[in-house]
Amino acid sequence: MESSFAILAEPNRRAILSLLASSERSVGELEDRLHLPQTSVSKHLRVLREAGFVESRVEAQRRMYRLRPEPLMEVDEWLAPFRRFWSGHVDALERHLERMAALPKPKKGKNR
Amino acid sequence: MESSFAILAEPNRRAILSLLASSERSVGELEDRLHLPQTSVSKHLRVLREAGFVESRVEAQRRMYRLRPEPLMEVDEWLAPFRRFWSGHVDALERHLERMAALPKPKKGKNR
DNA sequence: CAGTCATATGCCCATATGAGTATATACGTG
DNA sequence: CACGTATATACTCATATGGGCATATGACTG
Numbered sequence: 001m002e003s004s005f006a007i008l009a010e011p012n013r014r015a016i017l018s019l020l021a022s023s024e025r026s027v028g029e030l031e032d033r034l035h036l037p038q039t040s041v042s043k044h045l046r047v048l049r050e051a052g053f054v055e056s057r058v059e060a061q062r063r064m065y066r067l068r069p070e071p072l073m074e075v076d077e078w079l080a081p082f083r084r085f086w087s088g089h090v091d092a093l094e095r096h097l098e099r100m101a102a103l104p105k106p107k108k109g110k111n112r
Numbered sequence: 113m114e115s116s117f118a119i120l121a122e123p124n125r126r127a128i129l130s131l132l133a134s135s136e137r138s139v140g141e142l143e144d145r146l147h148l149p150q151t152s153v154s155k156h157l158r159v160l161r162e163a164g165f166v167e168s169r170v171e172a173q174r175r176m177y178r179l180r181p182e183p184l185m186e187v188d189e190w191l192a193p194f195r196r197f198w199s200g201h202v203d204a205l206e207r208h209l210e211r212m213a214a215l216p217k218p219k220k221g222k223n224r
Numbered sequence: 225c226a227g228t229c230a231t232a233t234g235c236c237c238a239t240a241t242g243a244g245t246a247t248a249t250a251c252g253t254g
Numbered sequence: 255c256a257c258g259t260a261t262a263t264a265c266t267c268a269t270a271t272g273g274g275c276a277t278a279t280g281a282c283t284g
Contacts, residue, residue: 003121003123005117005120005121005126006121008117008120008121009115009117009118009120009121010241010242011115012242014117014190017194018193021193021194021197026260026261027260027261027262028259028260028261037243037244037245038260038261038262039243039244039245039246039261039262039263040242040243040244041261042261042262042263043242043243043262043263044242045261045262046262046263058251060251060252060260061250061251061252061259061260061261062251062259062260062261063260063261063262067194067197069194069197069198072191072194072197072198073198075187075191076191076195078126079184079187079188079191081130081133082129082133082179082181082184083188085133085179085181085184086181086184086185122271122272124272138230138231139230139231139232140229140230140231149273149274149275150230150231150232151231151232151233151273151274151275151276152272152273152274153231154231154232154233155232155233155272155273156272157231157232158232158233170281172230172281172282173229173230173231173280173281173282174229174230174231175230175231175232
């Protein structure tokens with residue numbers, strides 16, 4: 001299984017997801033909006049589909065793609081531990097200074 | 113400039129960031145905790161440093177690395193538009209059904 | 225200042241992947 | 255059923271990148 005982050009590393013895939021955030025779209029619609037070749041859109045959609053980011057619905061000749069929340073939720077959860085660095089009233093710099101001051105300032109040896 | 117998502121695509125880099133979330137660490141400390149060769153840790157740290165995820169402080173022979181919040185904040189902001197899909201009391205499925213019902217159900221032509 | 229510890233860097237290779245092109249599949253309509 | 259539309263897939267190629275290895279750099283210590 002591919003990591004969700006690896007999937008999001010591709011700019012066009014992020015663009016596709018952003019478009020799908022506002023509504024369900026067909027492949028051709030994505031193609032037009034992103035100015036990408038159809039084959040490229042289809043390939044990215046496949047990757048997104050296999051990673052669970054999107055699912056498709058058949059409507060006549062078209063495939064309508066829509067978001068699935070799970071993988072993005074995982075990403076959101078991964079970020080959780082880091083939020084303390086920029087949320088709350090203590091800003092990041094201050095926090096780092098605190099930590100530095102708290103260190104016992106080791107001096108010798110390979111004390112990792 | 114490399115996208116923050118591309119940086120986070122690498123599992124070892126995410127592991128490094130997670131370790132740095134709890135406190136400042138030296139390269140050797142990361143090396144030990146992650147069971148990665150030193151050269152590998154250093155290379156990942158370079159990537160993280162150049163992308164602004166971490167910064168280093170010289171302490172005698174060691175380099176102490178610590179987190180910088182900005183790039184992760186950007187990621188967090190990118191996620192913002194998607195949070196409506198899983199937050200609040202309307203769940204994702206319900207929301208999608210709403211959207212589908214709202215569509216005028218197009219029938220003919222290449223009306224993308 | 226020789227030796228050792230801590231970290232960084234350069235080089236090479238194997239692999240992964242996005243783009244482009246051509247083609248296949250599937251559906252709808254006259 | 256022939257044709258156009260909509261989408262998917264197979265193949266090839268160029269490029270990017272992580273790992274391994276050797277080595278370089280820099281700092282502390284006796």
